Amino acid sequence: MTYIEKPVVPKVVKLEEPAAKERKILNMMLNTGSDIYQGACKKRGSTLKDEYRKVCGVAYMDPRDMAKLGVTNWDTVKVTTDWGEVAVSSVHSRDAPHEGTIFIPKGPWANVITSHETYCCCDPTYKGIYCTVEKTDEPVLLMADLMRAVYKKYVDDEETIPELKSLGEMPVYKKK
Amino acid sequence: MAYEPPVTDYDEIVENCTCAFCGCNCDDLDYLVKDGHVVGVRHACRLGASKIMEDMDQRLMVPMIRDETGELQEVDWDTALDKAAELIAGAIRPIFYGWSETSIETMKHGIRLGELVGAVLDNQATICHGPSLQAVQNAGYPIATLGEVKNRADMIVYTGSNPMNSHPRHLGRYSTFPRGWFRQRGRFDRTLITMDPKYSDTAKMSDIWIGFEQNGDYGFYNAIRAALKGKKIDQDYVSGIPKEDIMELAEAMKNVQFGALYFGLGLTHTLSKQRNIDMAIEMLTDLNEYTKWVLTPMRGHFNVNGFNIFMAFEMGFPYGVDFCRGYQRYMNGETNTIDLLTRKECDVFMVIAADPGAHYPGGAVKHLAEIPVIQVDIHWGPSTEIADVVLPGSFVGVEAAGTSYRMDGVPIYMKKAIDKPETCRDDEWIMRELLERVQKIKDQEAAVASK
Numbered sequence: 001m002t003y004i005e006k007p008v009v010p011k012v013v014k015l016e017e018p019a020a021k022e023r024k025i026l027n028m029m030l031n032t033g034s035d036i037y038q039g040a041c042k043k044r045g046s047t048l049k050d051e052y053r054k055v056c057g058v059a060y061m062d063p064r065d066m067a068k069l070g071v072t073n074w075d076t077v078k079v080t081t082d083w084g085e086v087a088v089s090s091v092h093s094r095d096a097p098h099e100g101t102i103f104i105p106k107g108p109w110a111n112v113i114t115s116h117e118t119y120c121c122c123d124p125t126y127k128g129i130y131c132t133v134e135k136t137d138e139p140v141l142l143m144a145d146l147m148r149a150v151y152k153k154y155v156d157d158e159e160t161i162p163e164l165k166s167l168g169e170m171p172v173y174k175k176k
Numbered sequence: 177m178a179y180e181p182p183v184t185d186y187d188e189i190v191e192n193c194t195c196a197f198c199g200c201n202c203d204d205l206d207y208l209v210k211d212g213h214v215v216g217v218r219h220a221c222r223l224g225a226s227k228i229m230e231d232m233d234q235r236l237m238v239p240m241i242r243d244e245t246g247e248l249q250e251v252d253w254d255t256a257l258d259k260a261a262e263l264i265a266g267a268i269r270p271i272f273y274g275w276s277e278t279s280i281e282t283m284k285h286g287i288r289l290g291e292l293v294g295a296v297l298d299n300q301a302t303i304c305h306g307p308s309l310q311a312v313q314n315a316g317y318p319i320a321t322l323g324e325v326k327n328r329a330d331m332i333v334y335t336g337s338n339p340m341n342s343h344p345r346h347l348g349r350y351s352t353f354p355r356g357w358f359r360q361r362g363r364f365d366r367t368l369i370t371m372d373p374k375y376s377d378t379a380k381m382s383d384i385w386i387g388f389e390q391n392g393d394y395g396f397y398n399a400i401r402a403a404l405k406g407k408k409i410d411q412d413y414v415s416g417i418p419k420e421d422i423m424e425l426a427e428a429m430k431n432v433q434f435g436a437l438y439f440g441l442g443l444t445h446t447l448s449k450q451r452n453i454d455m456a457i458e459m460l461t462d463l464n465e466y467t468k469w470v471l472t473p474m475r476g477h478f479n480v481n482g483f484n485i486f487m488a489f490e491m492g493f494p495y496g497v498d499f500c501r502g503y504q505r506y507m508n509g510e511t512n513t514i515d516l517l518t519r520k521e522c523d524v525f526m527v528i529a530a531d532p533g534a535h536y537p538g539g540a541v542k543h544l545a546e547i548p549v550i551q552v553d554i555h556w557g558p559s560t561e562i563a564d565v566v567l568p569g570s571f572v573g574v575e576a577a578g579t580s581y582r583m584d585g586v587p588i589y590m591k592k593a594i595d596k597p598e599t600c601r602d603d604e605w606i607m608r609e610l611l612e613r614v615q616k617i618k619d620q621e622a623a624v625a626s627k
Binding site: 151 | 197222223226227229230231233234235238240242243246247248249250251302303304306307310338340341342344373374375376377390391441442444445446447449450476496508509510512514515518531533534535536537538539540541542544545554555556557558560561562
């Protein structure tokens with residue numbers, strides 16, 4: 001089978017003086033789009049699985065930016081835009097160098113923070129959005145939990161969301 | 177990735193199937209079938225193979241309705257269809273969105289249902305290549321089939337697109353690598369150029385990578401146009417590219433025998449949207465004064481182009497067609513799904529073979545969380561998490577036959593290879609049933625009103 005655990009990412013390269021330029025928050029540009037790992041996982045239908053979180057809930061970053069923030073592969077970062085904020089894993093980009101830009105594959109995580117502005121052209125602005133990136137301790141949620149926490153469609157009391165039990169990696173429904 | 181031995185344990189091979197993933201619609205796949213399941217796929221790319229060998233854990237098997245506790249409850253087909261028909265018949269501003277991963281035969285019933293209830297019919301083009309269709313209306317459509325490019329092209333340009341990630345067989349089967357009638361040496365007879373701010377996997381294997389600035393597409397094409405017209409470029413750098421390089425590139429593009437330009441979502445999703453593509457088409461118009469150039473949008477789903485062609489043929493407009501006044505209307509920024517959702521106009525949303533939960537921006541999904549959502553799909557996805565009625569369909573190209581249109585507009589009949597799970601139904605059957613049930617409700621309402 002074509003199952004994969006995580007996208008193949010190179011190890012973070014140690015920079016000479018990362019501490020000299022260390023920063024708490026980085027101002028970056030966000031791009032979203034399709035990626036072969038995201039596409040394969042989404043179209044196979046494995047969207048509830050941890051695998052989908054590993055291929056979609058990630059921010060591909062330049063190693064220099066990662067060093068500035070003090071994060072390594074599979075650490076958690078919070079990405080914030082004018083439209084929302086989401087916790088994703090930071091991973092070393094295969095397409096580096098692209099300092100100042102992060103790439104999040106399209107999916108529920110990326111779309112919490114993309115712009116719905118169409119400027120009367122029917123198409124939302126998925127690419128070229130200003131964002132900030134910072135290190136965080138918040139967990140990267142599984143797809144079902146993320147949809148519940150962000151859109152709250154079937155939640156009675158919003159305060160209780162962090163305490164609710166995870167919806168898990170398998171479909172949950174009442175059988176006849 | 178670890179080595180995976182070839183699949184040898186299978187009952188039969190079904191040859192010449194059509195891939196139901198991207199707009200390449202590769203029609204040379206062989207499915208290895210065992211006990212009524214596809215256990216292996218030959219010739220497909222990673223994306224196509226993973227879609228066809230689906231994850232049965234998350235396959236939608238039974239119709240479901242959300243109960244008062246907010247949990248999905250398995251019901252029988254009659255109950256689910258009646259509930260969906262009731263929602264659709266009672267809606268004031270329904271949207272039927274999706275259609276790109278189902279057959280033209282299903283859309284036929286969808287249009288009739290849309291006309292009956294005054295819905296907005298829209299497809300994935302509204303969040304991907306919608307601006308391309310607008311640009312085609314603005315500036316023309318110099319298209320060629322993929323076969324023509326394979327046989328003739330000696331320069332291939334990908335701009336704002338990464339086919340190695342999203343259309344992995346496009347280079348291998350249609351554009352760059354295959355030997356063609358006039359390109360006997362295949363790859364060696366062609367020049368491959370990638371224009372993309374990102375050093376993408378396609379850029380890595382190209383002869384030339386032009387990494388212009390983010391949002392720099394418009395300025396860059398304009399600079400090439402200026403160079404083609406023999407004008408002087410005043411600035412030293414345009415969109416981060418030195419002017420000497422632009423002059424050299426324009427000269428190279430002028431001196432090919434047959435060029436093909438493929439563009440993707442890098443152009444449509446940035447700020448200039450359709451104006452980027454306007455300019456790319458105008459650039460081709462200028463190039464065509466010297467030699468032959470063609471252009472094709474890199475369509476994502478296997479039938480996203482089919483919906484646009486079918487709608488344009490039937491209704492005169494390619495997508496975002498609004499029937500609320502009883503006749504078809506199309507107005508960009510007004511009758512498109514994202515605008516309708518962010519303005520909170522829509523009151524019932526039906527999604528057919530698409531995943532708005534995963535692919536709409538959060539601002540639009542927020543309104544979906546406030547209204548009833550009907551889902552017709554094959555897999556449990558982000559949209560199922562916000563769906564109130566779930567109708568399990570069948571997999572076109574594997575479990576059901578149907579017509580689809582390739583990215584260049586060539587219709588392909590996709591054959592059926594295996595049987596669908598017993599509890600699922602064909603998309604076509606679901607749409608026809610919904611149409612009949614909504615018609616019945618409307619007839620009853622009319623009979624009551626006339627008394």
